[in-house]
Amino acid sequence: MVRRSKRRDELFEAEKRDMLDVLARCRSAILASHAKLRPGRPTYVLGSAVVAAIDKLAELLTGDPHHFRVEMHSTGQHVRRTKE
Numbered sequence: 508m509v510r511r512s513k514r515r516d517e518l519f520e521a522e523k524r525d526m527l528d529v530l531a532r533c534r535s536a537i538l539a540s541h542a543k544l545r546p547g548r549p550t551y552v553l554g555s556a557v558v559a560a561i562d563k564l565a566e567l568l569t570g571d572p573h574h575f576r577v578e579m580h581s582t583g584q585h586v587r588r589t590k591e
Contacts, residue, residue, distance in 0.1 A: 518568070523568045523569075526564075526568065527565060527568060527569070527574070530564065530565060530575075533557075533561065534558055534561045534575055537554040537557055537558050540554060562574070562575060
């Protein structure tokens with residue numbers, strides 16, 4: 508008997524949004540920890556690798572290679588990029 512998988516090739520849009528929310532929180536926590544760590548130390552290096560992997564996964568999910576990047580506003584405030 509052949510067993511068919513119930514797994515899909517892609518996530519539903521709501522599932523992508525949920526995953527992106529969790530990835531954003533994780534990425535933010537890692538970047539906040541970087542402010543307290545010396546560059547080059549194992550935790551910093553591995554955290555950087557995780558951030559890079561999160562960015563690649565976000566690109567795969569959204570098609571935007573800069574999904575989590577923020578731009579500086581002319582007033583010096585960080586603003587999230589808007590999709591055009």
